[in-house]
Amino acid sequence: MPKPMRRRTFLAAGIAGSAAACSRRRKSSCRFFSSEEARTVEAVCAQIIPEDQDPGAKTAGVVPFLDKQLSGFYKPLRKTYRMGIAAIDRKSVEFAGKKFADLPAGSQLDLLKRIEKDPDLKPFFSLLIEHSMQGFYGDPRHGGNRDRVSWKMLGVPYPPVRGRLRYDFTNPAKGEKS
Amino acid sequence: MSLKPVNAVIIGAGAGGGIVAKQLAEAGLSVVLLERGRWYSPFDCRKDDLRNQRTSALGNGFGPDDERNPRVTVDLQGRERVARASGPGYQNNAACVGGGTFSYGAMAWRYMEKDFRMRSTYGHIAGSTLADWPISYEDLEPYYEKAEWEIGVSGDVSGDPFHAPRRKPLPMPPLPPNREYEILHPAAKRLGLHPFDIPMLRNSVPYNGRPACMRCRWCVGFACEVDAKCGTHNTVIPKALATKNCELRTECVVKEIRTNEHGRATGVAYFDANNRLHQQDADLIVVSCGAIESPRLLLNSKSKLFPNGLGNRQDWVGRNLQGHTYTGAFGLMPTPIYDDLGPGAGIAICDYNHGNPGLAGGAMLANEFIRLPYQFVGMVPAGVPRWGQAHKDFMRSAYLRAIAIQGPTQEMPVFDSRVQADPVVKDFWGIPVARLSGGRHPHTIEISTAMAGKAEAWLKEAGAVQTWQKLSGPGLSAGQHQAGTCRMGDDPTTSVVNGYCQVHDVDNLFVIDASVHVTNGGFNPVLTIMAIAYRASDHLVKTWKGRGLA
Numbered sequence: 001m002p003k004p005m006r007r008r009t010f011l012a013a014g015i016a017g018s019a020a021a022c023s024r025r026r027k028s029s030c031r032f033f034s035s036e037e038a039r040t041v042e043a044v045c046a047q048i049i050p051e052d053q054d055p056g057a058k059t060a061g062v063v064p065f066l067d068k069q070l071s072g073f074y075k076p077l078r079k080t081y082r083m084g085i086a087a088i089d090r091k092s093v094e095f096a097g098k099k100f101a102d103l104p105a106g107s108q109l110d111l112l113k114r115i116e117k118d119p120d121l122k123p124f125f126s127l128l129i130e131h132s133m134q135g136f137y138g139d140p141r142h143g144g145n146r147d148r149v150s151w152k153m154l155g156v157p158y159p160p161v162r163g164r165l166r167y168d169f170t171n172p173a174k175g176e177k178s
Numbered sequence: 179m180s181l182k183p184v185n186a187v188i189i190g191a192g193a194g195g196g197i198v199a200k201q202l203a204e205a206g207l208s209v210v211l212l213e214r215g216r217w218y219s220p221f222d223c224r225k226d227d228l229r230n231q232r233t234s235a236l237g238n239g240f241g242p243d244d245e246r247n248p249r250v251t252v253d254l255q256g257r258e259r260v261a262r263a264s265g266p267g268y269q270n271n272a273a274c275v276g277g278g279t280f281s282y283g284a285m286a287w288r289y290m291e292k293d294f295r296m297r298s299t300y301g302h303i304a305g306s307t308l309a310d311w312p313i314s315y316e317d318l319e320p321y322y323e324k325a326e327w328e329i330g331v332s333g334d335v336s337g338d339p340f341h342a343p344r345r346k347p348l349p350m351p352p353l354p355p356n357r358e359y360e361i362l363h364p365a366a367k368r369l370g371l372h373p374f375d376i377p378m379l380r381n382s383v384p385y386n387g388r389p390a391c392m393r394c395r396w397c398v399g400f401a402c403e404v405d406a407k408c409g410t411h412n413t414v415i416p417k418a419l420a421t422k423n424c425e426l427r428t429e430c431v432v433k434e435i436r437t438n439e440h441g442r443a444t445g446v447a448y449f450d451a452n453n454r455l456h457q458q459d460a461d462l463i464v465v466s467c468g469a470i471e472s473p474r475l476l477l478n479s480k481s482k483l484f485p486n487g488l489g490n491r492q493d494w495v496g497r498n499l500q501g502h503t504y505t506g507a508f509g510l511m512p513t514p515i516y517d518d519l520g521p522g523a524g525i526a527i528c529d530y531n532h533g534n535p536g537l538a539g540g541a542m543l544a545n546e547f548i549r550l551p552y553q554f555v556g557m558v559p560a561g562v563p564r565w566g567q568a569h570k571d572f573m574r575s576a577y578l579r580a581i582a583i584q585g586p587t588q589e590m591p592v593f594d595s596r597v598q599a600d601p602v603v604k605d606f607w608g609i610p611v612a613r614l615s616g617g618r619h620p621h622t623i624e625i626s627t628a629m630a631g632k633a634e635a636w637l638k639e640a641g642a643v644q645t646w647q648k649l650s651g652p653g654l655s656a657g658q659h660q661a662g663t664c665r666m667g668d669d670p671t672t673s674v675v676n677g678y679c680q681v682h683d684v685d686n687l688f689v690i691d692a693s694v695h696v697t698n699g700g701f702n703p704v705l706t707i708m709a710i711a712y713r714a715s716d717h718l719v720k721t722w723k724g725r726g727l728a
Contacts, residue, residue: 048565054574073236109566129565134235137551137573138228142236154551154577157518160225161394161403 030063032070032078036099037085038063041128043101044088047108048132054153055146057132065135065144077127084124091115183459184208184425185725187446188466189432189475192277193704194691194711195466196410197325200417201715203424207722210458211418212430212448214467215241215274217411223403225396227550231272231281231658232399234264235552239399240281241273246606249470252615254652260603269501269614269656271468275428276411278468278658279704283398283523283547284379284407286331287701288322288709291315291342292532293588296697300538306590306619307498308538311696312668312677315342318709321716325708330408332382337374340528353382353391356519358545358581361511365640366527376526376544379704381406386413395548397521433609435463435479435488435687443488443687449607461725462686462718466711469499469660469693470597474612476664476674476681476689477599487599489664489674489681489689496597498662500698501655503618505626506543506584507634508557509642514578522548530585530632531700538621541585541629541700543636551577559646581640583633584648586659587626588700590619595654597663617652626650659703664693679714685727690714 028035045057045066057063070078092100095111103111115121135144137151145151148158186202188195191213199211218240224230230239237244244262251267252258261268271278292299294311302308323346325331332350335341352375355363366373380402381390391406405412418424429451436457438444445459465472473496477487489495526544534540549557554577558564562572595616603611630647637645667673670682679694681687692698692707699706721727 049570050567052567052570054570056570069236126564130235132565133555134228134552137555138235139226141226142228151551153574155514155516156551156577157516160396161392162518 030067032067032081033063037082038067039101040085040089040099041066043108044112044128045132047105047112048129049136055149057136059146060136060149061144061146062132062135065138065142066131068143069131074131080124080127084121084128087121087124088115091118091121180457180459183445183461184210185460186210186462186464187212187458187460188464189446190214190277190466190468190471190691191275191410191415191426192466192468192691193279193410193707195464196276196279196415196418197708197711198464198466198690198715198718199424200414201712201719203418203421205719205722207423209418209424210460211415211424211426212432212446212458213275213426213428214431215272215428217275217426217428218280218401220401220403220405223396223401225400227552230399233550233553234270238264238270238272240401242270247273247611248603248605249611250600250603250613251654252613254617267614267654269470269654269660271470271658271660274411275415275426276409279379279409280411281399281401282379282407282409282658282704283521283702284704285523285544285702286326286333286377286379286705287542287699288342288344289315289699289701289706290340290528290531293697293699293701296539296588299532303538303590303619303621305592306621307593308590309665309667309672309696312666312673313713317677318706318713319344321709321712322705324712325705326377329379329410329413329708330381330385331377331379331705333377334375335377337372338528339372340531348377350382350385352376353380353393353524356522356524357515357517358522359524361515361581361640362525362545362583362636366525366636369636369639371527371529371636373525373527376524378521379408380521381408388412391521393520395518395520395522395550398547431607431609432475433478433607435465435475437479437481437483437488437684439483441483441684443684453607462688462727464688464690466689466691468691469663470612470614470656472689472691472693473597473663474599474610477597478610488684488687491683492671494665494672494674496663497593498591498665499595499597499614499616499654499656499660500589500591500662501657501659502586502698503589503622503626503650503655504584504586505630505633505648505650506546506582507630507637507645507647508559509581509583509634509637509640509645510576510579511581511641512579512643515581516578518548520548522546527636530629531588534625534628537625537628538590539588539625539700541587541626543583543585543629543633546582546584549580549582554580557582557648559644581637581642583636585629585633586700586702587622587629589622589655589698591662591697592616592619614654614656616654618650618655620652623650623652659692659698661692661695661698661703664689665696666694667696678717679710688714688718
């Protein structure tokens with residue numbers, strides 16, 4: 001018969017447990033992703049929409065978009081994300097001995113091309129593509145497309161309704177397209 | 179709880195129900211108009227590119243909500259799936275006062291004469307229930323005109339030699355052309371085609387006490403911020419309420435239509451916004467819930483006399499579910515042509531609606547509404563990957579140079595494309611949900627593929643340096659143009675309602691929405707829904723004798 005836990009021990013265990021949870025949360029700047037998960041997702045998204053002369057997924061804040069939506073409309077997809085991210089890292093370790101984010105860019109691209117053909121991983125990767133596009137090309141109000149970077153890249157006219165902007169913060173001197 | 183009986187209960191405040199409510203209320207009948215959604219206002223425009231009625235990535239802008247309104251879909255391989263309202267396969271149309279008309283693109287087409295006589299024109303098509311309508315274009319013409327003038331249509335069809343005869347011009351001129359129009363118009367002329375200005379339920383000048391379109395890019399899928407789009411929510415429904423004979427109850431979900439031992443409908447049982455069950459008795463019941471929810475309600479209204487649901491003695495309720503097979507083409511012009519001048523769509527041709535050799539019908543072709551950046555993501559040609567540097571490069575170079583032309587191919591109705599009441603899955607209120615199954619007829623795909631070729635040729639003539647087609651798969655088609663599930667006909671064994679939308683075996687029960695369409699035309703269906711609603715209400719008012727029909 002197991003020894004009954006004494007009240008003091010129980011309390012101590014509780015405090016230690018919550019402290020661990022807090023510290024884990026404090027490490028990540030995200031609400032849903034752990035910092036490890038955020039690192040992996042950010043690396044994958046950076047391949048889906050890479051940086052070049054224009055900002056890519058990383059600068060546009062696709063990960064903050066995903067994180068925000070996974071605490072909102074995409075809440076039902078939390079498990080899919082947890083498992084999908086873990087599966088990508090497992091595949092990466094199996095393929096190159098390192099986690100995805102630690103691979104050089106070229107190997108990341110090769111691995112994603114494999115993942116795209118992998119029947120188990122493809123559905124999650126497709127979902128991530130779709131959501132990354134939303135975070136990059138969608139309205140900044142949802143947490144991505146920081147400073148409308150994708151809309152500037154495409155040359156979408158601003159403001160969103162012609163002649164309607166009380167305070168226009170675009171600065172032509174900085175080369176911002178209006 | 180039992181409520182004070184009224185003359186008529188109308189279920190659904192969309193394109194059909196809104197008009198019936200006004201016509202009956204003005205004739206002095208007491209009317210209760212039940213709507214499962216909310217009454218939104220122009221302030222609900224929000225300009226949210228990920229959450230609206232066109233792009234539901236983060237939910238439907240104007241309902242229904244994901245939590246309470248599932249459906250079951252069965253694909254062509256027989257795989258069942260529970261679909262959420264904003265997800266793929268749900269075949270959604272808005273749930274709000276005004277229905278689809280609150281947030282639509284607002285094309286206001288009259289069908290052509292041949293669209294009512296598809297079977298006589300093209301004969302039997304194997305595997306299809308293609309049939310003639312029991313009414314003709316001539317029967318509907320005065321009501322088309324009434325819809326155009328009362329709800330408000332702008333445009334100019336004088337350049338279209340194929341349109342059916344009409345007595346009056348449209349009440350409003352078209353909006354001035356945008357750049358796509360200016361490129362496509364001469365190109366169509368060079369091809370010997372007949373381009374003209376699309377008729378739209380949109381104010382181009384102040385009309386009905388509301389202002390003209392301000393030509394923003396937030397059009398199809400959004401509420402109109404300046405109230406320039408004309409739907410039933412800002413025309414006939416306010417008029418109905420102004421008579422004081424009509425009461426609008428929103429967020430009310432009807433559970434079933436009740437009948438008595440004589441086989442007459444007596445009233446409806448519905449859940450109000452606080453989920454309390456009420457009984458509302460009425461002399462007449464009008465079902466206007468759209469071509470998926472209307473048959474679902476009839477099938478869910480079972481009794482001893484109607485063990486298979488109302489109007490369903492011959493197993494025709496829910497059959498022939500159809501929409502439109504949208505195909506077309508994209509073209510890239512050598513230089514940017516995007517001018518941010520909404521709504522974007524403005525020019526159309528009807529040269530290919532009929533008379534295509536070897537094809538039973540066709541489609542109107544028009545340039546597409548303005549594409550917001552996220553909507554453009556999926557519009558890449560074959561060979562451009564879905565992600566990575568190449569996709570980004572394509573987006574950057576193509577977005578401002580793209581023109582899209584597409585059209586709604588008239589579908590060959592398929593008996594086994596259908597709505598059923600699901601035996602297992604129930605919604606939030608415990609009502610069996612709609613179960614959707616079936617697919618498109620192969621000839622529909624054939625016609626739509628030919629239409630994509632015509633669209634591509636038009637773009638090439640317009641000077642596109644690269645073109646690619648958008649084709650259709652074989653899966654079920656319904657969505658915002660859903661139709662056909664309570665077919666109108668003279669023969670009670672092969673239809674559900676008669677030419678006046680009256681259910682064959684329940685004389686005080688009417689279905690007035692796109693469910694009654696025998697075929698769905700090669701056009702957006704809303705003006706036809708409106709015309710049918712005016713005609714059916716006219717008949718109702720004429721035959722109304724105090725507490726029943728003559």
